[in-house]
Amino acid sequence: MDAELFPRSRTEIARGAVHLPDWLDAEQQRRLLEACREWARPPAGLRTVRTPGGGTMTARQVCLGWHWYPYAYARTVVDGDGAPVKSFPRWLGDLGRNAVVDTLGPDAATAPYDIALINFYDGDARMGMHRDSDEQTDAPVVSLSLGDTCLFRFGNTESRTRPHTDVELRSGDLFVFGGPSRLAYHGVPRVHAGTAPPELGLTGRLNVTLRVSGF
Numbered sequence: 514m515d516a517e518l519f520p521r522s523r524t525e526i527a528r529g530a531v532h533l534p535d536w537l538d539a540e541q542q543r544r545l546l547e548a549c550r551e552w553a554r555p556p557a558g559l560r561t562v563r564t565p566g567g568g569t570m571t572a573r574q575v576c577l578g579w580h581w582y583p584y585a586y587a588r589t590v591v592d593g594d595g596a597p598v599k600s601f602p603r604w605l606g607d608l609g610r611n612a613v614v615d616t617l618g619p620d621a622a623t624a625p626y627d628i629a630l631i632n633f634y635d636g637d638a639r640m641g642m643h644r645d646s647d648e649q650t651d652a653p654v655v656s657l658s659l660g661d662t663c664l665f666r667f668g669n670t671e672s673r674t675r676p677h678t679d680v681e682l683r684s685g686d687l688f689v690f691g692g693p694s695r696l697a698y699h700g701v702p703r704v705h706a707g708t709a710p711p712e713l714g715l716t717g718r719l720n721v722t723l724r725v726s727g728f
Contacts, residue, residue, distance in 0.1 A: 523616075526667050526678050529653070529692030531616035536687035537657065542713055546659055548602075549631055549719055552577060556596035559633060563592060571638040572701075572720075577601045577629040579726055584647050586628075586726065601627050609723040612655045616689040623652040626723045634663065634718040636706030642666065642673035642698045650727030653691025657723075658682045660715040662708040668698035684710050 521534035537545065552575050553559040562570040564583050578601030579586040590596050609626035628648070632640070645654050665688065668677035677698075682688060690697060701720075709715050 524680075526680060527690075527694045527697065529617065529694035530667060530690040530697065531688070532680055532682075533612075533616050533687040533689075534683065535685050536612070536615065537659075537685040539685075539710070539712065542659055542685050542710075545657070545721065546713060546715055546719065548605075549575075549659070549721065552599055552631060553633070556594055557590045557599050558594075560590065560593045570640070572632040572634045572640055573638075574633070575599075575631050577605070577631070578627045579728070581628070581630055581647065586647060586728070601629060605629060605723065608657075609655045612657070612687050612689055612723075613653050613691070616687065617653060617691060621653060621691060624650065624725050624727070626652075626655070627726050628724040630722045630724070632720045632722070634661070634701065634704045634720070636661070636704055636717070638701075638704060638718075640701040642668060642700040644670075644696050644698055645722075645724065646696055648724050648727050650725045651691070651695050652725035652727070653689050653695065655723040656682075656688040656690075657721040658686045658688075659684050659719040659721070660709040660713060661718040662705045663701050663718055663720075664703040664705075666700050666702055667694075668700075670694070670696050670698070673698050683708075684713060684715075
């Protein structure tokens with residue numbers, strides 16, 4: 514929007530969980546999108562994730578550094594084409610560290626980031642409430658949004674139910690959660706199709722999630 518009735522600003526959603534709107538400018542978004550398009554190509558490209566119960570996630574995914582599958586990590590795409598996982602670029606790790614410093618402060622910066630999970634949502638895709646608990650570290654999770662606006666639901670550490678807070682994440686927004694909120698349940702109940710910035714050239718939503726493995 515060119516003019517906000519209520520301007521968006523840094524918001525602490527819970528202890529250790531911070532939303533920072535418009536963190537990526539238009540050029541940074543474009544460059545990150547170009548990188549995501551390259552990472553999505555096979556081998557070890559964008560895939561549909563299947564759960565142990567036989568279901569499928571509606572958001573498709575590609576991984577860097579370590580390959581995540583429900584509910585573990587591997588060095589190859591064990592639930593896909595079997596190819597080695599794509600490497601995690603240093604510049605993306607630097608982006609993750611800068612994100613933590615800008616939201617939680619320099620004392621929250623930890624070991625270098627070495628995992629990226631990139632989820633692509635079309636207008637009908639969703640993500641159920643879940644925790645990012647397959648890593649062996651409590652380093653903050655960094656989440657970057659590109660494309661369509663979504664409703665992001667940030668919950669509590671005890672259950673998938675209330676209390677939770679709904680946050681609107683737009684293209685370029687940053688969300689970081691660590692400390693007492695590191696294992697909070699969270700999900701995406703809705704994507705607002707057709708809301709991506711036209712100049713970005715993206716139909717749908719990309720979520721780039723950065724993590725520290727601790728492996």
